Amino acid sequence: MTQGSGDETASMPLPTPRPLTRRAVFAQAWPIMLGQASVPLVGLVDTAVIGRTGDTSALAGVALGAVIIGLVFWSFGFLRMGMTGLTAQANGSGDPREVDALLLRALGIGMALGVVVLALSVPISQLAFAVLAGSDAVTGEASGYMEGRFYGAPAALAVYAINGWLLGLGRTREALALQIAMNLANIALDVWFVWGLDLGAFGVGLGTAFAEWIALALGLLIVGRVAGANILALTRRTPRTLLLDRTRLIQLFAVNRDIMIRTIALLILFTWFANAGARIGAVALAANHVLLQFVNVAAFILDAFAFTAEERVGQAYGARDRERFTRAIRLTSEFALASGVIFALAFMLAGGPVIDLLTTDPQVRETARTFLPFAALVPLVGMPSWMLDGVFIGTTRGRALRNAGVAATIIYIVLDLALRPFDNWGVWTAITASYLLRAGGLALYLPGLLRDVANTSQITNTDKSTR
Template sequence: MTTLPSSPLTRDAIARQAWPIILANASVPLLGLVDTAVIGHFGSTADLGALALGALLFNFIYWSFGFLRMSTTGFVAQAAGAGDEAEVRAALLRPLLLGAALGVAVWVLQWPLVAGYFALMDASEQVAATGTAYFGARVWGAPAALALYALCGALIGLGRSRTLLAVQLLLNGLNAALDVYFAGVLDLGARGIGLGTAIAEWVTCVVAAALVWRLLRERHLDGEAFLPWTRIRDRARLRRTLAANGDIMIRTLCLLAGFGLFARQGAGLGDATLAANHLLLQLVSFSAFFLDGFAFVAEARVGAAVGARDRALFRRAVRLTSELAGVTAAALAIGLWLAGGVIIGWLTSLPDVAAMAHAYLPWAALYVLLSVAAFQLDGVFIGATGTAQMRNAAVVSLAVFALCAWAGANAWGNYGLWAAMVVFVIARAAALLPYYRRLDAGLARRDTHS
């Protein structure tokens, strides 16, 4: 029987599993740069504004449904660790069907969504019209995009990070090529960007489904149905899946609210402060791609250990992934501190914004250094499907951040706001630590009774 993961649990194995995920993550912002460059050279000002606002709406919708990826990883990894191949397939098919249904719902509700959104954003008539055309073209890819979340979650849960990299490169590479063709060659503007993205999502979804289908066929045991419909429709498992998805959605919305509050408080301190904070957050986001690689590996390895009820394997997975993530976070923080000024110079030529970004650069570096604990614990609890704990920790840390941001910004301006952001990421980890000890103790009890 093939179980997850097939490779030994060593630092080298974890690094080999993490680097394709890091590359896959890093390809995402490159696509955004390509889209912006295409519209910047071949489109109008309205096209550029419509692309910015339209992409923001899709990011919010898709981020809200990010539970399709995270919960799938945890459930699939646990089933694989337990050697339950029928449940591996069922754990994928439930969110796969849910993702496709949610995508159809987004398509059906597109008209009130887009009308309300552009009215709320107070966009000009031309930007709203162009943005509506962009949304109307891209929304056709919503079922495929959300189904891809589940497929990618299964690949992570099964430890197939290189296959994940291939899928992500296909998606973003094809998307970039189609965007250049539709928006640049055919001169379709923002609508062409949306159309290219939708086509790329459908093509990639079909390819990813074929790859996952072949992988599951290889793992299929003789004598059992390949499509375990009884398992898929099992009410207890369905309730558990839906509850986990709801918990992760609340957790994600809390994080979005935290970053939204940070932007709002920064805007109150002036346009230059808002712009400088935005630049620094881009550097923080780039660093997150590296840390996510080790967190994703932790999801798969911890899920397998929990499924196998192996406390020693669980502890080793947490320790080794955290050691590598910690070293990476320290290197990123030092690099950001030393080279961040040069990067800021690449990102802006506005002297007041650059000067302000330089002033707060140490805070961004400190945030990256201390964020590793939150990333790793998120990975641990996704792998263990401890979603209620993640939800509770997110609510607590958001409340702590809101209080600190209000008090800090009023007392010390942007220094206080950045200090609150650092407290936010520390609070996310601190709120999960008591739950982590209970999780470890629970595995110890399972070892005793096994």
Template sequence: MSPTPPLTRRAIFAQAWPIMLGQATVPLVGIVDTAVIGRTGDAAALAGVALGGTIVSFLFWSFGFLRMGMTGLTAQASGRGDTDEVSALLARGLAIGAGMGAALTLLQVALIPAAFAIFAGGPAIDTAARAYVSARFFGAPAALAVFAINGWLLGLGRTRAALALQVWMNLVNIAACALLVWHLGLGARGVGLGTAIAEWSALLVGLAIVAPQLRGIGWARVADRAALARLFAVNADIMIRTVALLTLLAWFANAGARLGAETLAANQILMQAVALVAFVLDGFAFTAEARVGHAIGAESRAQMLRAIRLTGEFSLGAAILFAVLIAFGGATAIPVMTTNPAVQAQALALLPFVIVLPVIGMPAWLLDGIFIGATEGRSLRNAAILATALYIATDLALRGHGDTGVWIALTLSYVYRAGALGAYVPRLLRRLA
């Protein structure tokens, strides 16, 4: 049986800070990509990267269960002391991720036209977005396999290894995008190619990190039908949950695109700040995933309750800190991101929404981590579907209020999601009563 890790504030922070640092580099890449295009002053190109990024995120993160389901299942196997299953989960995740990514690459000839038939843009925006999306698809097999590696590392609490992998991928991404856009003049296509190159490099580094765990693995255990059935059952619900939330974000991006290139570009800039907050606070949510999963594997209700309380304390404090930082620094950061006066004005007008979002969104992000660690796929699925439906209804009701209505609906979506997941908390606690 694996030893139970300590559940102290110091231990929680020691586990969370590498995730926070690594996660912070994820939106920083988006910020750099946005700035690389934004500094050209071309609103259509910036809007194209925003729209293309939404499409790629929708398609790739539909398979985000490879990260989330892997974390919860690995943590529970570790809590039971089942080292063979820990290794088998890694092999299953890599095989499924690479296979599904290859299928995405092959199907892009049908998926890309279908995506642009749904999203509103316009000729100039669509041209840039198509160039970005087609380039990103070359990295699909690597991207999905890296999802599995990251989820497995986080499930074991190996957050420093996950940090190293994330930082490597993002540094390569930043360097490649700057080279391809500024020096080779490839525009939106260069941003997409830079990210694809970074994903393949990250897969090579990730395989080097986990290679010892794959040596001597029993492949009969990897192909165990019961384990595969559980993996797909958990992941099917998480996939539906992820698609629902991606639909929400895609609807938000499309709402901005409907209002014009300047509005879409302004929303893209503001969403970089939202993404930065969400990804950094995910440091505590991911820690909650591992700790809750370990507690369930060890059948310890006391561990689970303490894990929820400690990660909740840290999450709330960090959310308040971010709100203060955005309130004082947001107006200074926007002109750095774009030189277009119309885009700057639009982003400044909507900045108050970004200031309040850290505190409003924090409960939803933390609850996601708790339920992912518990592999409560049905709760996650149902809450996401309900929150997305309520969000779309709110957005439609506020169509007459322009981009302000778009941001009000997005803000309320986090309230809907937290409330829906909160309703399932008593049932989760009864699981270890």
């Protein structure tokens, strides 16, 4: 038997399943919720730091630059999403060596891709500004922001891999510590660079880049604690034959390819949304960016339950346990629906004062208040798509994710073009409908996924429904 081929783990006993109750789901989700809440908080602080200067062009430039950087960086989001599903399945099937190997593969890929992105930052920026609309003043500010952000590319993509690995193991508290540390560093550095050193939009981007390198250093320490060995020892103890196993690499690249296509399609969708505001004018672009912070708050926090679904569903799928699989979907979706209702009400009741806090420009304030109801509706219409994303990411059903994402983006663009005579009303109507399109596309694949999850006797169900 070849060491590291994976055969030596085939007879290992499967891990004892953790309780699958509402209490257990919430205990797993709340650290993610806090960590995710701090992500849009950084966006809020970035917006406020620039918005309080009263420079509309700078605010619009950060908005445009953030969209472009999101498109570039999150194109490699498979390093987080694919890792979560594959790690959860490897853990659920009782394959600890593959769990280690997955991390090492993803870290190597992430760092290498980050270096390539940094090296190509200038042509990437030139191409982006050739495609996206914006005045010279807005483009100049966006260029400065992006220049700062690109310095953090290798660290950012490596942190994606670490986060995906931690979430796949259900180590949400460690993921929380990493996220909080990065975001606190980001906030402090942004405030210092913009208000202290007067670096403007470039300071916002540079502060985020520094924070990403800090997060990578901390993430490697956390990995060592979870794995019981630092990254060098982990590399030494993982057989090279396993690390470079052709079958597993093919699976990794196949899953990641489809998730990457899906992610790029959705990033094009949101880039189109940002550019739609830029086409109308700087005020609309800035107002939509302010409202996007509300959407991000809801999306990131509700993602806590989607991420929990990824790990729980992925582990049940790896163990081929249909009962736990369907129960994981139901419990996580219950929490997500309740949270969506709460956010929708909160945005309608408190949205106005928050808008005033984020920007001092009277026109931006008025426009953002006008379209606030759309932002309040997103937590409700977006929840099904986010939860279905979690289910299909956890089961690494890349083909379904790819097809649904591409179809939703194409239909959204057609809808946005048709609604252009209605200006920003059409922009928000189309983006709201896009969430329903994504959910509908994935729902078509759900019956087939449920049929594929076979009941087995490998895991004893020790956590019957607690009501």
